[in-house]
Amino acid sequence: MAMIQGECKYCGQLQNIDAETKEEADQKATEMCECDQAAKEKQHKVVIQRIDEICHASSQDTGFTPIDDDTYKLVCILADKIIDEELEFVKIELSDRILSISKTTRGVVKFRQKKTVEVGIDG
Numbered sequence: 156m157a158m159i160q161g162e163c164k165y166c167g168q169l170q171n172i173d174a175e176t177k178e179e180a181d182q183k184a185t186e187m188c189e190c191d192q193a194a195k196e197k198q199h200k201v202v203i204q205r206i207d208e209i210c211h212a213s214s215q216d217t218g219f220t221p222i223d224d225d226t227y228k229l230v231c232i233l234a235d236k237i238i239d240e241e242l243e244f245v246k247i248e249l250s251d252r253i254l255s256i257s258k259t260t261r262g263v264v265k266f267r268q269k270k271t272v273e274v275g276i277d278g
């Protein structure tokens with residue numbers, strides 16, 4: 156390890172980083188940077204990781220069966236757009252649950268899955 160000057164890939168801010176390569180230094184500098192774009196990238200990673208955990212958690216833990224791969228991919232794409240504020244609110248109605256993704260005015264991304272249970276008759 157050596158001290159290398161890393162550059163945030165979004166705003167170009169330089170920081171001295173303990174790294175093996177310039178590439179690694181740039182990567183770390185971007186992670187540590189507090190500019191808007193770097194913050195969004197960080198949020199993206201955290202949110203997608205949490206969504207991944209929820210979508211693939213065992214039903215014992217959550218009461219929900221894991222979400223299938225295609226729907227999961229779709230959720231990730233839509234969550235991306237929510238983080239980037241291209242979309243404000245997304246609701247996906249599956250046969251057994253409703254998924255929703257939104258972002259509060261304070262910038263917090265919310266992902267929810269809600270069971271839809273219905274009992275009734277039509278006479």
Ligand SMILES: [Zn+2]
Binds near residue numbers: 163164165167185191
């Ligand atoms: Zn930056």
